[in-house]
Amino acid sequence: MESFFSRYKNALVLIVVLVAQLLALAIQVKRPAADSPDQRGVSLIRYVVVSVVTPPERWLRYLGQGVRGLWSGYVNLIHVHQEDAGLKAEIERLRLEQASMAEDAKQGQRLQQLLDFKQHYIYKTFPAQVIGVSGTDQSQTLYIDKGAKEGLAPDMPVVTADGIVGKLKDVFDHKSLVLLITDRTSGVGVTLETTRTRGILKGSSFGEMRVMNVSPDERIKPGERIVTSGGDQIFPRGMPVGTVDRVVPDPDRDPWVDVVIHPAANLSRLEEVLVITDVGEAASPQAERDLAASEAEGAAEQKRASDVLSERLPGRMDAKAPADTNPDMNADNTGENVRLMTPPKPLHPDQYSPDATPPSAELTPGQRHAPVLQGTEEIVAAPPQRKPTAAVPAATTERDDDEADVPAKKTVPVTGTTSKTVTSASGAASASGGAPNAATTIARPAKTTNGSSGTGATTESGAARGVTATAGEGFGQRSASSPGAGDGVRTPPKTRVIEDGPVSAPVKKKAPEIVPDDGSKPPATAKPPVQKPRPAIQPGEQNSQPALTTPPKGGR
C-alpha cells in the first residue's frame, strides 16, 4: 500500500487537486443566482489575494501620480494661466447650462409624477481610483481603491463623465471589484436614442458589446447614441452608454439582429471613476441651488423686460408723458369711454355719410335718394305678374325723369352709369340730351328672339339680352305677336334704366366717391365694360331693325 502511494504520488496529488477544485467549482456554480455574493470561503480567498496584490499596485500608482504631479505641477507649467481662464469660463458656462438642464429636469419630473413614473436622479457620487484589472481578457473587471469603509456596496453603478463603466461586484474594506459592461456576464438595459429601441447590452469574450435580439430596423444607423433605459434598476436612466458601430444579424435568431456598440467611456484607459452611491427622486442639492439661482435670474430678466416694454409702450396714465394737445373728449381721466362715440365728420360727404339720409317720415315709397351703381327697371302699365329674372349687365336708354314715379317699377342692379327711362314698345326713343350711348340696348324681342324670349334667350349681346330679360316674357311675347309700332290699345311698358355715373356728356357728373368711415383709402373698383356709342334708333325701326350682329359672348 505504501508502495502504491509512493509510486503514484504525483498522479494522486494531481487527482486530489483537480477533484477538490472541481468540487469547489460545483459549489460555487450551484449558487442560486449568478450575481449573488460569493460564499464566505470564496470571499476570504479573494480578499487574501486582493490584499496581497493590490497594495503594491496602489503604491505603484501613488508613485506614478507623484512623479506625474511633480512634472505637471512644478515643471510643465506652460500655458497654465490661459488654461485657467478658459476653464473658469467653461465652468461658468457649464453652470448656466446645468441650471437650465436642471430646470428642464424638474419640469420633466413633474410631468413624470403625473404619469406616476418615478425618475431617479444621481444624488451622490464617490470618486475612486482604478488600481488594477483582472489581467486576463476573459474577465473584464477592474479594481478601485474604495470599498465598504467608504460606503460602497455591491451593485452600485460605476460611471465616468463620458458614460457608464460597470457595476460593483465584490466590495472589500478598501477595495472593490468592478464588473465592466464589456464582460460577457454583464447586462445593461439600454435604449437607442433616436429610434427608442430597447434592448439588453451584453459583453463578449473579446470586449465587444452588443445589444442583443433587436428587431430589424432600417433607422438604426452607425453613430446613433445609446443611453441607459433604467430598466435594470442599477444604472439611472438616460446615461450615455456608447454609439452604434454596426448592425450584424443574429445567427441563432434569424429575424433578429445584434447592434455592436462602441463604448462612450474609454474602458481600456480608465484612471478615475465615479461610483453612484445614492439615487433619489429629486435633483441634487447643488442642482437645486442652481435651479433656484436660475429661476431668480429668470425672474429678474423678465422684470427687466417688462420695464423696457413699459418704457417703450407708455401706459394710459403715464405721468412722464407730455400733455395731450388733442384730448379725447369721450374719455375721462382714466381713459375709459364715458359717452357714446360720435363719428368724425367726413371730408367728402356723400349719400352714405351720416345724417345724409332724411328721416324715415320724410321718405316717399319708391323715391330714390341714392343712386345705384347700375340697374334697370321696367315700368309696365298693367300690373306685371312676374318679376324680372335676370340682371342686365349694361343698358343705355334715354333718360326720362318725369316717369320716375311710374308704378311697379323694378330696379335691378346693373353696371351702368346713368338712369334713363324709355318707352320700348313704341320704339320712339327720344334721346334727351343727346347722350351718345343712349337708345342702344333696348330689348329687341321681335325676330331675334327664339320665341321664348321670356327666358331672356336672345342673340343679342349680354346687355341687350339683359334688357330683354328684364322686360319679361310679356314684353317679348307681345313684341313677337304685334311687331307693329302703333299699338295704341295697351299701354306700352316702360323700362327705366338707372345708371350711376354722369348723366350726360355736357354735364359731367362725377360718380359718387365712396369713402369709408374710417378715412382709409377706398378699395379699387373694377371699371365697367366700355361700350361703343351707337346711333339713336329711329322711329319705325324699333322692331324692324335686325338684332345686333355682335355675337354674344359665350356662344349664345
Add this chain to the structure above:
Amino acid sequence: MALMASTRREADDRSFPLLIYVLIPALALGLQSFVSLHFPLFATLDLPLMVVIYFAMTRRNPAASTIGGALMGIAQDALTRQPLGVFGIAKAVIGYVAGSLGVRIDTESHGTRLLLTFLFVMLHNAIDWVLVRHLLTEPMVWNWFHELLRAVINTLVAVVIFALLDRAKSRE
C-alpha cells in the same frame, strides 16, 4: 539531446532561494494586474502561467508543481470575477505535465522551451475553454487565430523571462 532524469538530476541540480518562490508569483500576479490597466494588450500575456511552467520544468517535481500551479491559478481566479478553480485546474494540469516532462527531457535549451511553452499555453487555453464553456456554460468563443497568436506571443516572451529567471538559480 535530452538526458534521462536520473542523469540530469545528478548532473545539474540547482534550486532557488525561498524568497524567489514567493516574490516571483506575487510579482507576476501584480504585473499582470497593474500593467494591463495601462496597456490593455498586455492581458494577452499570461505571466502566472509562465511562472508555473518555469518552476515546474526547473524543479522537476510533478506533485509540487501541481500544487504550485493550483495555488497560482486560484490566486489568478481571485482577481477575476469568475469562480475560483478555473485557472486553478488548468494550471495544476500544466504544472503536473511540465514537472513530469522536466524529469524526462532537457528543458534547458531554448528550442525545447519554445516548443513546450507553446504547447503548454495551447493546452492551458484549451482546458480553460472547456471549463468555462461546458462546465460553467458561459458563452466563450474559441478562436483559433486568436489562440495561436496568443500562444506564439506568450512563447516568445516566456523564453526571455526564463533566461532572466535562470540567473536567479543557485547551484547546490
